[in-house]
Amino acid sequence: MASKEVQGVNQEESKRRSRELAHEDCDNSGSVTDAAALSEDPSSDSSSSCEGAKEVPETDSKGNNYNNSECIEQSSPRAVLDLSVSGSVDSDESSSVEQATTDPSRGLHWRNLIGGLILSRKKLMARAVTFPPRSKSAGLKRYLGRMRSSRNQIDCSAIAPEIFPGIDKWRPSWRSFDYDELCAATDRFSSDNLIGKGGHAEVYRGRLADGQFVAVKRLTKAGNKEDRISDFLSELGIIAHVNHPNAAQLLGFSVEGGLHLVLQFSPHGSLASVLHGANGALKWKARFSIALGIAEGLFYLHEGCHRHIIHRDIKASNILLTEEYQPQISDFGLAKWLPDKCTHQVVFPIEGTFGYMAPEYFMHGIINEKTDVFAYGVLLLELVTGRKAVDSSRQSLVIWAKPLLESNNMKGLVDPSLDVGYDPEEMALTLAVASMCIHHSSSLRPSMRSVVRFLKGDRESLELMGKPKPTKPPMFDSCDSEDYTRTSYLNDLDKHKQLALEQ
Numbered sequence: 275m276a277s278k279e280v281q282g283v284n285q286e287e288s289k290r291r292s293r294e295l296a297h298e299d300c301d302n303s304g305s306v307t308d309a310a311a312l313s314e315d316p317s318s319d320s321s322s323s324c325e326g327a328k329e330v331p332e333t334d335s336k337g338n339n340y341n342n343s344e345c346i347e348q349s350s351p352r353a354v355l356d357l358s359v360s361g362s363v364d365s366d367e368s369s370s371v372e373q374a375t376t377d378p379s380r381g382l383h384w385r386n387l388i389g390g391l392i393l394s395r396k397k398l399m400a401r402a403v404t405f406p407p408r409s410k411s412a413g414l415k416r417y418l419g420r421m422r423s424s425r426n427q428i429d430c431s432a433i434a435p436e437i438f439p440g441i442d443k444w445r446p447s448w449r450s451f452d453y454d455e456l457c458a459a460t461d462r463f464s465s466d467n468l469i470g471k472g473g474h475a476e477v478y479r480g481r482l483a484d485g486q487f488v489a490v491k492r493l494t495k496a497g498n499k500e501d502r503i504s505d506f507l508s509e510l511g512i513i514a515h516v517n518h519p520n521a522a523q524l525l526g527f528s529v530e531g532g533l534h535l536v537l538q539f540s541p542h543g544s545l546a547s548v549l550h551g552a553n554g555a556l557k558w559k560a561r562f563s564i565a566l567g568i569a570e571g572l573f574y575l576h577e578g579c580h581r582h583i584i585h586r587d588i589k590a591s592n593i594l595l596t597e598e599y600q601p602q603i604s605d606f607g608l609a610k611w612l613p614d615k616c617t618h619q620v621v622f623p624i625e626g627t628f629g630y631m632a633p634e635y636f637m638h639g640i641i642n643e644k645t646d647v648f649a650y651g652v653l654l655l656e657l658v659t660g661r662k663a664v665d666s667s668r669q670s671l672v673i674w675a676k677p678l679l680e681s682n683n684m685k686g687l688v689d690p691s692l693d694v695g696y697d698p699e700e701m702a703l704t705l706a707v708a709s710m711c712i713h714h715s716s717s718l719r720p721s722m723r724s725v726v727r728f729l730k731g732d733r734e735s736l737e738l739m740g741k742p743k744p745t746k747p748p749m750f751d752s753c754d755s756e757d758y759t760r761t762s763y764l765n766d767l768d769k770h771k772q773l774a775l776e777q
């Protein structure tokens with residue numbers, strides 16, 4: 275489950291700001307710059323764009339599909355599973371679900387850019403983001419009832435089409451687990467096997483009868499049972515949908531004796547424990563490869579999988595490492611389906627982790643795929659600097675790094691434990707990409723498609739994007755021209771920090 279360190283950041287205030295922002299958007303809907311062209315691959319329309327351009331199919335060795343034309347507008351998994359409850363489930367109230375709404379009449383605010391960064395003009399209008407009404411035809415109980423219907427082997431194919439409409443022939447690679455099987459695997463959930471404890475779950479190492487190592491994630495979130503069930507089904511629905519080498523792999527689930535996800539075991543644990551743990555510094559080569567792997571995983575979530583997904587809680591402790599130190603994005607507890615015909619959604623409550631949250635999200639609850647891009651930029655800074663996104667004195671890495679990025683001070687940024695053991699070109703490229711990703715204006719952040727290309731050294735794509743030199747982040751060239759200045763951004767961050775501390 276995703277961390278929910280920042281909840282309900284003054285919701286009334288946030289709603290008011292969102293309304294104001296949306297009105298601003300409306301006023302400016304006709305004033306469109308080439309921000310999208312700058313921040314996106316020029317050969318394609320942004321997924322933030324409402325124009326829904328078709329793209330040329332292109333699939334790489336990891337199965338990343340470069341063609342997003344099949345994307346179907348869908349509600350978030352919570353909405354898909356936001357069903358009225360009746361019968362044996364404890365309460366008759368339907369589960370609470372984050373509402374994602376925008377006003378159809380409002381346009382997206384695009385800020386003007388100056389200087390040589392302007393490439394072309396492009397008209398973009400935000401489209402309505404309407405989520406389907408809640409289904410009254412089925413309930414959480416029905417899902418759980420079916421899940422429980424056979425103690426050992428549940429027919430996953432029976433429930434899957436309702437969770438994943440559109441997938442006709444479903445052959446899940448996961449299965450239901452018997453509770454006794456999980457008890458045997460984890461030595462009755464013994465504390466010796468406890469390998470992780472987040473805000474919402476405990477994770478146990480286990481070994482199945484066939485010798486396979488697994489991680490058993492048991493939901494521990496306190497509070498409303500229906501919310502817990504809804505969260506569980508939401509996470510299950512998303513993670514079962516995902517199939518990529520850089521995303522955690524689901525092996526199954528169990529709804530007996532609690533709510534459990536059974537995942538492939540990651541022997542090195544999370545990137546946070548490896549990067550900030552006591553086991554010595556990660557070499558640059560490994561860090562760069564991890565950066566690329568996470569980018570590929572996010573690109574897949576945003577554009578490659580059948581239904582596109584915003585993760586919403588990208589952070590070092592949610593990146594698992596395989597035996598070969600390949601990163602896998604995990605914890606889909608906050609993830610949402612990404613509808614293809616909208617530029618953004620507004621969600622409440624605002625949930626995430628301080629230090630990784632994009633300004634438009636923590637101030638206004640606005641999310642789109644660029645929310646993940648911002649968090650990815652923070653992760654890049656962590657990989658380069660070896661510092662945590664938020665240090666022990668609650669100092670934000672972004673605030674610390676910005677002046678150094680601005681003055682192009684690579685030496686001041688690079689983790690001292692790396693010494694000179696890094697490729698300066700890769701480092702410069704990584705810093706340049708990090709700078710773009712943490713841009714305060716979401717429309718000026720690159721897509722993950724572009725990030726993958728950058729990190730793979732596609733210089734042509736860098737140039738087409740109007741990027742001057744890898745060592746000179748473009749964000750600061752354009753910053754002063756925007757109404758939302760760096761100073762306001764830092765002020766907002768500061769305010770956000772205060773709010774987070776007050777929780």
Ligand SMILES: Nc1ncnc2c1ncn2[C@@H]1O[C@H](COP(=O)(O)OP(=O)(O)OP(=O)(O)O)[C@@H](O)[C@H]1O
Pocket residue numbers: 275276277278469470471472473474475476477489491522537538539540541543544547591592594604605607
């Ligand atoms: N498949 C796995 N293999 C090994 N370790 C894992 C695995 N899954 C999770 N962990 C460990 O357990 C920790 C907590 O897992 P997870 O983030 O899924 O729980 P959570 O309660 O949702 O956390 P959060 O506080 O972010 O909401 C991870 O940071 C990681 O160290």
